[in-house]
Amino acid sequence: MSGSTRNKFGFTVNRSRLIDYDSSDRLVREYITSREPSFRLCFACGGCTAACTAGHHAPFNLRRMNTLIRRGEIDPLRDEVTRCMLCGKCLLVCPRGVNTRNVVLLAAEAIRKLDRNEL
Amino acid sequence: MSVASKHVVVAGGGVAGMEAAGALAELGHRVTLIEKEQKPGGHLKQWHALFPDRRPADEVRKYLSRRIDNRNIRLFTGVGVDKIRKEGHELCIELSDGSELTADAAIIATGFDLFDAHRKEEYGYGIYDNVITSAELEDMFNTGKITTADGRTPSRIGLIHCVGSRDEKVNNNHCSKVCCVTAVKQAIEVRQKLPGCEVFCFYMDMRMYGPYYEELYRESQEQHNVNYIRGKVSEASVNIDNRLVIKVEDTLAGRPLRMELDMLVLMVGMEMSKAGTRLAEASGLDRGINRFLETGDHHYGNNISHLKGLFYAGTCTAPMNITDTISHARAAVAEAVRYLNTR
Amino acid sequence: MKLEGKKRIWADYQKEIPDDHFFYVRSCIRQTFFAGSEQYFLKIMRDDLGKDVFEDPRHTTCTGIGYHGDVVPFETIQTVVARHFALATEAGYKNIAISCVTSFGIYSEILETWKHFPETLERTREDLLKATGRTFEVPETISHTSDIIYKFRDEIARKAKYNLVDLSTGKPLKVVEHIGCHYSKMFPKYGVGGAEFPHVLVGMVESWGGDIIDYPERRHCCGFGFRQYLVQANRGYSLFASRKKFESMEPYRPDMIIANCPGCTMFMDRWQYTIREIDGITYGADDQGIPVLTYEEVAGLILGYDPWEIGLQYHNVQSLPLLRKMGIKADPTKRFLAKDGSRLPEPVNLMNS
Ligand code: SF4
Ligand code: SF4
Ligand code: SF4
Numbered sequence: 001m002s003g004s005t006r007n008k009f010g011f012t013v014n015r016s017r018l019i020d021y022d023s024s025d026r027l028v029r030e031y032i033t034s035r036e037p038s039f040r041l042c043f044a045c046g047g048c049t050a051a052c053t054a055g056h057h058a059p060f061n062l063r064r065m066n067t068l069i070r071r072g073e074i075d076p077l078r079d080e081v082t083r084c085m086l087c088g089k090c091l092l093v094c095p096r097g098v099n100t101r102n103v104v105l106l107a108a109e110a111i112r113k114l115d116r117n118e119l
Numbered sequence: 120m121s122v123a124s125k126h127v128v129v130a131g132g133g134v135a136g137m138e139a140a141g142a143l144a145e146l147g148h149r150v151t152l153i154e155k156e157q158k159p160g161g162h163l164k165q166w167h168a169l170f171p172d173r174r175p176a177d178e179v180r181k182y183l184s185r186r187i188d189n190r191n192i193r194l195f196t197g198v199g200v201d202k203i204r205k206e207g208h209e210l211c212i213e214l215s216d217g218s219e220l221t222a223d224a225a226i227i228a229t230g231f232d233l234f235d236a237h238r239k240e241e242y243g244y245g246i247y248d249n250v251i252t253s254a255e256l257e258d259m260f261n262t263g264k265i266t267t268a269d270g271r272t273p274s275r276i277g278l279i280h281c282v283g284s285r286d287e288k289v290n291n292n293h294c295s296k297v298c299c300v301t302a303v304k305q306a307i308e309v310r311q312k313l314p315g316c317e318v319f320c321f322y323m324d325m326r327m328y329g330p331y332y333e334e335l336y337r338e339s340q341e342q343h344n345v346n347y348i349r350g351k352v353s354e355a356s357v358n359i360d361n362r363l364v365i366k367v368e369d370t371l372a373g374r375p376l377r378m379e380l381d382m383l384v385l386m387v388g389m390e391m392s393k394a395g396t397r398l399a400e401a402s403g404l405d406r407g408i409n410r411f412l413e414t415g416d417h418h419y420g421n422n423i424s425h426l427k428g429l430f431y432a433g434t435c436t437a438p439m440n441i442t443d444t445i446s447h448a449r450a451a452v453a454e455a456v457r458y459l460n461t462r
Numbered sequence: 463m464k465l466e467g468k469k470r471i472w473a474d475y476q477k478e479i480p481d482d483h484f485f486y487v488r489s490c491i492r493q494t495f496f497a498g499s500e501q502y503f504l505k506i507m508r509d510d511l512g513k514d515v516f517e518d519p520r521h522t523t524c525t526g527i528g529y530h531g532d533v534v535p536f537e538t539i540q541t542v543v544a545r546h547f548a549l550a551t552e553a554g555y556k557n558i559a560i561s562c563v564t565s566f567g568i569y570s571e572i573l574e575t576w577k578h579f580p581e582t583l584e585r586t587r588e589d590l591l592k593a594t595g596r597t598f599e600v601p602e603t604i605s606h607t608s609d610i611i612y613k614f615r616d617e618i619a620r621k622a623k624y625n626l627v628d629l630s631t632g633k634p635l636k637v638v639e640h641i642g643c644h645y646s647k648m649f650p651k652y653g654v655g656g657a658e659f660p661h662v663l664v665g666m667v668e669s670w671g672g673d674i675i676d677y678p679e680r681r682h683c684c685g686f687g688f689r690q691y692l693v694q695a696n697r698g699y700s701l702f703a704s705r706k707k708f709e710s711m712e713p714y715r716p717d718m719i720i721a722n723c724p725g726c727t728m729f730m731d732r733w734q735y736t737i738r739e740i741d742g743i744t745y746g747a748d749d750q751g752i753p754v755l756t757y758e759e760v761a762g763l764i765l766g767y768d769p770w771e772i773g774l775q776y777h778n779v780q781s782l783p784l785l786r787k788m789g790i791k792a793d794p795t796k797r798f799l800a801k802d803g804s805r806l807p808e809p810v811n812l813m814n815s
Contacts, residue, residue: 007740010694014702019369021378040340043325044349044371067371070346096337237470240658246467354658356678357463359713364678 024072027119031110032069032103039103041096042066048090048100054083062090062100069107074114081108125459128153128212128222130200130398133161134183134441135433136228138448141186146456150192151220153212155199155394159187161230167260169441170297170304171331179441199394202401203227203429208462210428223462224428224455227404227412228448229395231434234283234291234387241354242279242385249363249382250355253278253298256305256384265313269361273316273381276309277365278302279352280322284388293409295388295438299326302386303339310343319346319378321367329440348376355383389438402426412436422451428462430455463676468659475646475656479605479613484515485555487546489562490523491724492756498773499756500561503607506761510621511614515559518549526564530688537589540582543572544590548598556602559610563723566606567644570652573604604652606645608722611757612654612662615669623766626672628717629789634673635717638752639663640707640730642723643683663720666757670764679710685733686725704733708745708752715747718784719754730754735778735813744813751779751813763790770797780814 032039048062049055055062060083068077081104090100113119125148129140132154140152158164160183166176187194199215203225212220236244236252244250248268251259259265267273280302284295299322306318325347327333339345350368358364363380391410399406404424405413412435415423422430432451433444484507492500507513525542528534550558560566576583583600590596611618626635641660646653655661658681664674685703690696707730711719721727731754738744738751746752754777755763762772769790774781775797785792794815798806 009697009736009740011697011701012740013705013737014698016702016706017374019372019374019376021376037341040344041337043336043340043347064372067369071369071372071376073372073374237467240471240656243467243658245470246464246659248463354681356680357676358678361463 019071019073021071025074025114026072028074028107028110028114029069029072031113031119032106035106036099036102038096038098039066042098043096045095047093047095048098051089051093053087053089054085058083060084062104065107066098066103074111077107078111081111084108125149125223126151126221127455127459128200128210128220128225129228129432130203130212130225131161131228131230131395131433131435132156132159132187132194132196133228133230133433134163134179134444135230135435135448135451136161136226137183137187138445139226139228139432139452140192141183141189142449142452143455144187144189144191146452148191148456148459151195151222152187152192153195153198153200153214155197155215157197159183159194159196162233162254163441165254165257165261167257168304168308170300171329171335173304173308200227200229200398202398203426204402205426205428208428210426224430224459226430226432226448226451226455227395227398227424227435228432228451229392229398229435231389231438232392234289234295234390236282236385236387238289239282239286239385242282242352242383243355243357244385247355247357247363247383248361249273249380250385251382252282252385252387253301253305254387256309260308260312265309267381271381272313275317275319275378275380276382276384277319277321277352277363277378277380278306278384278386280320280386281351282385282387283390285323291388291390291409293438294326296326296328297438297440298386298388299324300329300332300335300440302384303327303332303336303345305384306345307335307339307343310339310345317346318343319348319380321348321350321352321365323349323351329442350376389434392435395435409437422447422454428458430458468661471659472655472661475650475654475661477605477609477652477654478603479609479654480557480603481613482513483555484513484557484559484605484610485550485553485601486515486517486559487521487524487561487565488517489565489724490527491728492561495724495728496756496759496773496776498762498771498776499758502758502762502767502772503561503611505767506618506758506765507610510765511617516553516555518553520549521546524562524565524568526562526568527688527692529568530564531692532689537585539568540572540575540586541589541593543569544586544598545594545596547601548590548594548596550601551597551599556599558601558604559607560604561607561724563606563642563645564725566604566652567642567648569604570644570649573600574649576600606662606722608645608662608757609654611761612665615666618761618764619669619671622670622764624764624788624790626667626670626760626764626788628787630787634671635784635787636675636714637667637672638675638677638680638711638714638716638719639667640680640684640719640721640723640726642721642726645722663722663757666760667720670760675711675714675716677711677714679707682707682710684721684723684726684729686729691729700729701733701736704729705737708734708737711752712745716752717747717787718781719752720757720760721754722757724756727754727756731777731779735811738813739811746783746814748783750783753777753779753781753784753814755781763788768792770799778809778813780812782814
């Protein structure tokens with residue numbers, strides 16, 4: 001958000017909700033896809049999210065995470081990726097054979113590296 | 120009674136009409152096949168390769184040419200069918216050149232028209248240089264040159280599904296059935312011909328209803344890295360570099376998205392053809408709410424008109440792919456022959 | 463960009479705009495914030511074009527902003543508009559000239575409602591009769607005042623003393639046009655050129671010598687939003703939408719913005735100041751603001767009227783750079799002089815001043 005919330009107008013410019021694909025960061029996507037090519041196959045059915053142990057008690061949505069990573073929207077994911085409990089239930093259910101558990105692990109790894117400027 | 124004594128008129132020389140004429144001739148009937156264009160072949164004439172196996176369209180074109188290469192078939196081209204009316208047991212077929220034919224039976228196979236993309240004003244077809252239709256992309260495949268209007272190789276192409284289909288705004292609530300898989304096919308072809316070009320399909324639903332379609336969709340992701348974004352593009356515009364800018368919701372992320380593109384391909388759907396509409400109106404034939412010809416029964420009579428001796432084949436009744444069109448044409452022939460035999 | 467394609471769409475959306483005899487309904491916002499616009503509509507129509515435009519002082523607000531702000535019910539606004547129609551009927555006018563895009567949207571919505579639900583028209587007749595004792599005829603035509611100036615744009619061009627041309631370079635001025643959402647987004651058929659590629663302002667700018675900029679966010683709303691603007695804490699919504707437009711037009715270095723909606727003109731003008739104050743950003747050339755003018759103000763300049771008579775000094779973004787480019791001589795020191803020569807209070811923090 002630009003400007004401080006306390007200014008003479010009593011309001012500021014709202015923050016953009018737009019995904020601007022042209023200025024998005026695709027490093028995490030490339031990191032995952034090159035190591036786990038099955039990531040490309042997700043067709044967003046939500047089976048993994050329905051099955052996910054963590055997602056039933058914490059804000060973690062694997063289907064949505066896959067989409068956001070593909071669009072380069074990393075910021076909303078920093079907390080989410082740490083919630084996976086590594087149970088592997090998502091793997092069992094995925095109709096496209098995405099190695100979902102590995103995707104989560106790679107996503108967490110990629111984001112860690114991104115934040116350390118190692119990507 | 121000799122079967123060869125029967126005369127059947129087939130109105131429309133596209134895939135359905137050619138198959139129907141061929142099948143009738145093979146059974147010994149005399150057929151007059153009437154095509155309003157100078158050459159038979161219909162929309163297939165323009166197509167480069169076919170889904171799902173990407174075989175050259177020419178192979179099917181050759182099959183159909185062989186099919187109508189039969190001395191029982193008279194081919195009239197450059198003339199349309201204006202009206203069909205019943206007189207006694209016979210059908211009178213009025214042609215656009217003023218002449219008239221009589222027939223024992225007739226099959227309407229007037230096909231479809233591609234949706235006129237100008238009508239989706241928000242996409243700027245005919246205004247922005249690099250907004251083209253799926254048929255025009257097929258032309259580019261034919262010439263082997265996929266370039267922008269100023270001759271550059273595109274680095275990002277978007278394909279919009281459902282242009283003119285499933286859209287109340289253009290009075291078409293129906294699904295055109297073939298455009299999803301056409302988009303997948305064309306996306307793969309672009310990726311093969313231009314490996315450096317990113318391809319995005321913007322879809323509302325992926326309707327992969329035919330054999331090997333779903334597999335093609337999977338292949339497009341697995342082997343060709345085609346990207347899919349679920350959402351209806353709301354508008355296209357151009358920026359100062361004459362690059363297209365589109366707005367869409369990424370419905371799976373739940374966020375609006377903008378993206379620049381070098382080329383936008385509109386997957387235009389099928390509509391009842393204008394020629395078929397005029398013929399139906401002049402002949403008093405019923406049409407459904409989707410404006411295609413209404414058949415006698417949706418389940419077990421979808422080649423049958425309410426006029427005895429008049430049958431329907433192919434996409435004049437509903438959108439369908441080539442495989443189904445050929446089957447539908449054969450079924451129309453079976454119905455016609457049954458009628459001729461019992462008359 | 464292919465002009466042919468736009469012409470094709472323009473041909474599809476031609477509306478009937480009468481030649482003469484209008485019943486004029488004013489805009490609350492315009493009369494308050496840039497009253498010269500309304501004054502010059504009447505002046506141009508009557509003095510330059512010789513048309514009959516009738517005004518009735520008993521005409522009131524249409525209550526459109528209250529309606530869109532959820533405080534005026536639809537039945538009420540129908541009755542208010544019916545009263546305006548009654549005034550027109552009493553004066554013998556069948557063509558309504560509407561100065562405000564919000565009102566224009568309201569009138570369109572009401573006429574369409576009456577067309578599709580005739581019982582609502584009967585109910586409104588009863589309500590009006592009970593409340594005021596008046597009866598009315600449904601008007602034959604409704605035109606936005608920009609429709610009318612559009613219709614006479616070539617006649618205005620023939621009388622022009624100035625053109626939308628930068629005299630120092632001889633090149634056409636680069637003009638951004640902005641159409642109020644309620645002009646044609648709700649009912650494309652009521653707008654000249656429809657909703658996606660409206661021709662109403664484009665036609666004027668072309669006739670008067672300027673070049674139109676078609677930028678990516680051209681179709682985006684200015685952000686007025688009625689209820690957003692009315693609540694102070696929500697004004698960031700409005701501001702965001704305008705800023706989106708400014709950022710999108712900035713690369714083209716526009717010389718001016720022309721708008722046909724009172725709300726848009728006001729917000730695109732005032733928000734440039736607000737953004738400069740909050741973020742320190744300006745969007746025009748040379749760290750200046752982009753002047754935002756109404757079509758009557760532009761027509762007035764073209765016809766050679768004094769910019770300070772037209773009231774350009776009452777915009778936050780001052781037009782001095784634009785006037786210089788067009789070769790219009792205007793003494794900035796005379797901006798805030800009253801008719802008798804006394805000094806009026808001068809606004810502070812104007813842009814381009
Ligand atoms: S492995 Fe992680 S992401 Fe997969 S179901 Fe278990 S908790 Fe959820
Ligand atoms: S189950 Fe598989 S295909 Fe479905 S959303 Fe999850 S990862 Fe994607
Ligand atoms: S086949 Fe696909 S693109 Fe075509 S109309 Fe149906 S859903 Fe839309």
